[in-house]
Amino acid sequence: MDNIKAQVAEALNSLYGIDKENPAIQLQKTKKEFEGNLTLVVFPFLKASHKTPEATAAEIGEYLLKNSAEITGYNAVKGFLNLTVAGTSWVEKLNGIASDDKYGIKEAAADAPLIMIEYSSPNTNKPLHLGHVRNNLLGYSLAQILKAAGNRVIKTNIVNDRGIHICKSMLAWEKWGNGITPEKAGKKGDHLIGDFYVLFSNKYKEEVEALQAKGMSKEEAEAASPLMNEAREMLRRWEAGDEKVRSLWRTMNGWVYAGFDETYKRLGVDFDKIYYESETYLEGKEKVLEGLEKGVMYRKEDGSVWADLTEEGLDEKLLLRADGTSVYMTQDIGTAKLRFRDYPIDKMIYVVGNEQNYHFQVLSILLDKLGFAWGKGLVHFSYGMVELPEGKMKSREGTVVDADDLMDEMVETARATSSELGKLDGCAPEEIDKITTMIGMGALKYFILKVDPRKNMTFNPKESIDFNGNTGPFIQYTHARICSVLRKAAESGITLPAQADPATELSDKEVSLIQHIEAFKNIVGEAAATYSPALIANYTYDLVKEFNQFYHDYSILHEPDTAKRDLRLLLSANVAKVVKNGMNLLGIDVPERM
C-alpha cells in the first residue's frame, strides 16, 4: 500500500507539481458501495489542478493507469477517485503476511524506549472487584500493545499494604476471629480479610450510633469511638515497628497476597516488579526535603511542607504534615524515586481511575520540578467507572461485583452454553474446562476492553454474558471455525501452502480480506500511539465479521480450482493468525475448537 501511495504522490507531482510529502495525500479503503480497492480524495488538489473534481480525478486516474503496473482500473465519482489494484499485488501482499508468523508484532530493540506501566494497585483490606478488573485488563492489554509496537515494557504494581484500612481488618480479626485462617475457613485470604473489614465497619457503626443515642453529635461519637481509637493506636504501633503488630500484619497481608495471586492468575495478568507502600512511603519524605532545599517547596510556620502550584494554574499542595508524616502524594513521589533508581525509565504510565485526574496533574508537575526526566511526560491512563444498570456499585448496599464471583459466573455460563449446543461433546473433561474457561474469560475481557476507556461503562450482568454478536466468543468462534477447516484439509490430504500463486483470480471479498489483515500492522502502531485496546478489539471484530461473510459465500475445501482453493486456505489461516495475535494483545486466548 505504501508503494501505491508513492505512485499517487508521483502522479500528483508530475501532473500538478504537488510536493510528494504533502500530508493531504490520503488513501482510504473504498466503501463497499463503490467499485475499486483504494480511494483518493481529490478535493485538496483542485487548487493546483484548476479543474473540476471529476476532471481532476479522471486525470489522475488516467495517469496512474498508464504509469503504474499495479493500478488496473479507476472510476471517478464526484471528487473521489476509486482505484483498482491488480490481483497479483494482493496475492503478493498475502504471501508477505503469510511468511511472517508474527505479522504486525515488532520485536523490541535493545535500545527501544523503556516504558513502565503501573496497574492494579490494590488495597490489602478487601478482595478485587469489577472496577479492579477493568484496571487490570486495561493495564495488561496496554503492556501487550506497547510491546508489540516495539517498546520494552515493565509491568509494575504498587500495593497499598499499610495504613488505617488494614489495621481495621487486623483489629477485627484479633477481637472476633478466634484464630481463624483461610485454610480453616476454606476461604480465599483476600475474602477472609474483606469479611473482617466489613465486620469492623459494622461494629464501628453500632458504636457510633450507641454514642449518638446518649446525646453525642456524630462527629463527637466518631472521635470517641473506642474501636476506632484502638485502630489508630494499632497504626501508631505499626509505624513504631512494634513486632507483635508487624507480625500479625505480615501474616494477614500474606493471606491477602495469596488470594490476589489466584485472582491475577485467573485474569491472566502478571507483573515484572511489585512495589509495596510500606517500603516506599518513607522515601518520598526524603525527596520532599531535598525539594525544600532546592527551593521547589516551602515550609509553613507550623512546620508543614507545601508546593506552590499557582503559577501552573493549580493550588497549593501539602506534602508533609506538621508532624512530619507523609500524605498520598508524598508516597507516590517516593515510589517514583525507587522506580527511577531501579530502572532507566523513559516513560511512565499510570493506569488509574479518572477520579485521580487532579492527583496526576499535580504529580507530573512535582516530579518534573524534582528533576525526574520522565515526570513531565508521565501518562495518566485515566479510565471511567464501571456502573451497573441500577447505578454505581456501593459496598454499603452490597452491590459490589466481586471479581472471583464474576469469573466463576462467566465460565459457568460458557460451560452451560457449550453443553446446550453440544459443541464439546466427546471432549475430555480437562479439555472442556480449558475451553469453557477461555470462552467465559474471553467474553468478560472483550466486553470490557472494546469500550473506550475514558467512558464510564455500564456492566449489565445479563448482556455481558451474551456470546453472540460483537463479543469475545464470536471472535473465538471464528478462529475455531478456521482451525476446523484447516484440520479437515489436513485429514483429506490437502496441505496448507506456504505461498499462493500470484496469478490466482481473486473475488472482491478476498481482496477486501487481504486488505483488512494487512492493516493490522498499522492498527497496532495506532493503538500503541493512542493507548487504545479498544481499537484492537474493534478491528478484530470487523475482520472476523468480514471473514464470516466470506466463509458463508465461498467454499474453501470444495473449490474445484486448486489454485483458488489453496489461496482461500492460506487466506483463512492468516486471518486466524491475525485474530490470534490481535486477541493476544487483549490478553484473550482463542481456542482451536469450541
Next chain:
RNA sequence: GGUCGGGUAGCUCAGCUGGAUAGAGCAACAGCCUUCUAAGCUGUGGGUCAAGGGUUCGAAUCCCUUCCCGAUCACCA
C-alpha cells in the same frame, strides 16, 4: 463556582488526525443447516449525531455559546 471527561438508534457501543447515503451488536420481525462448526449468514423496521451559531467545496468530527451527566477541587488513600 473553577478544572477535566462524556452526550451518536429503545438498550450497549463504534466512528472523532474533517470526506461519498452516520455503522455494528442486542432487542423485534422475516428468511437460510443432505455441502468446510447456525456461538454463523441475509433481509426489514429503527437517527434533529444534546441544542444553537461559526469555519469549509464538505462537519458526528474543528471553533464559540448554552444545556444535561460524571469526576475532581482533603493535613483520605
